[in-house]
Amino acid sequence: KQEVTQIPAALSVPEGENLVLNCSFTDSAIYNLQWFRQDPGKGLTSLLLIQSSQREQTSGRLNASLDKSSGRSTLYIAASQPGDSATYLCAVRSTGANSKLTFGKGITLSVRP
Amino acid sequence: KAGVTQTPRYLIKTRGQQVTLSCSPISGHRSVSWYQQTPGQGLQFLFEYFSETQRNKGNFPGRFSGRQFSNSRSEMNVSTLELGDSALYLCASSLARTPDSPLHFGNGTRLTVT
Numbered sequence: 001k002q003e004v005t006q007i008p009a010a011l012s013v014p015e016g017e018n019l020v021l022n023c024s025f026t027d028s029a030i031y032n033l034q035w036f037r038q039d040p041g042k043g044l045t046s047l048l049l050i051q052s053s054q055r056e057q058t059s060g061r062l063n064a065s066l067d068k069s070s071g072r073s074t075l076y077i078a079a080s081q082p083g084d085s086a087t088y089l090c091a092v093r094s095t096g097a098n099s100k101l102t103f104g105k106g107i108t109l110s111v112r113p
Numbered sequence: 114k115a116g117v118t119q120t121p122r123y124l125i126k127t128r129g130q131q132v133t134l135s136c137s138p139i140s141g142h143r144s145v146s147w148y149q150q151t152p153g154q155g156l157q158f159l160f161e162y163f164s165e166t167q168r169n170k171g172n173f174p175g176r177f178s179g180r181q182f183s184n185s186r187s188e189m190n191v192s193t194l195e196l197g198d199s200a201l202y203l204c205a206s207s208l209a210r211t212p213d214s215p216l217h218f219g220n221g222t223r224l225t226v227t
Binding site: 104 | 203
């Protein structure tokens with residue numbers, strides 16, 4: 001059974017800091033890994049999707065890496081801004097006939113001005 | 114292009130009642146999946162539909178059911194509501210059922226059971 005862990009549950013950093021959010025998963029049989037952002041009371045916004053054959057994906061100030069063999073992914077946020085404050089979730093899509101997304105519980109990020 | 118629309122945004126129900134939530138996917142998207150989000154359990158997969166067929170189901174009791182219509186709109190139903198069913202219910206759509214299709218989420222329906 002796939003399990004996805006995100007530690008710590010919450011993080012507070014000053015504006016301008018570069019930061020790394022971690023995600024680990026137990027089963028390396030995955031199609032892809034996706035990072036999402038969730039603002040309070042809202043749905044999820046997809047940030048980056050990394051296919052199992054890829055090592056990283058970049059979008060603006062965000063860079064996500066994937067090490068499938070070790071069951072780890074990181075989301076790097078450069079030059080953090082108060083507007084980056086949100087909960088960041090990672091999710092893995094397992095292979096197999098009943099492929100489904102398994103989510104971590106998320107990391108709540110607060111960027112202080 | 115309109116995003117995923119979920120209605121209603123908020124619902125308050127009493128234990129024992131039943132409830133129906135609605136999801137309209139992005140135009141052209143044929144895959145719809147549902148998730149329950151609670152502070153304790155996080156986001157958990159409920160079920161997935163593609164072209165009106167349920168393709169996958171999570172580990173929830175039979176009180177949770179769903180369906181998809183020919184226009185790809187989807188509904189989920191929860192019968193005999195329990196206090197523990199209080200949660201944010203999220204719907205997501207994607208263009209195809211292939212694993213590499215990104216998911217697009219709605220803003221959810223907040224269900225409170227009293």
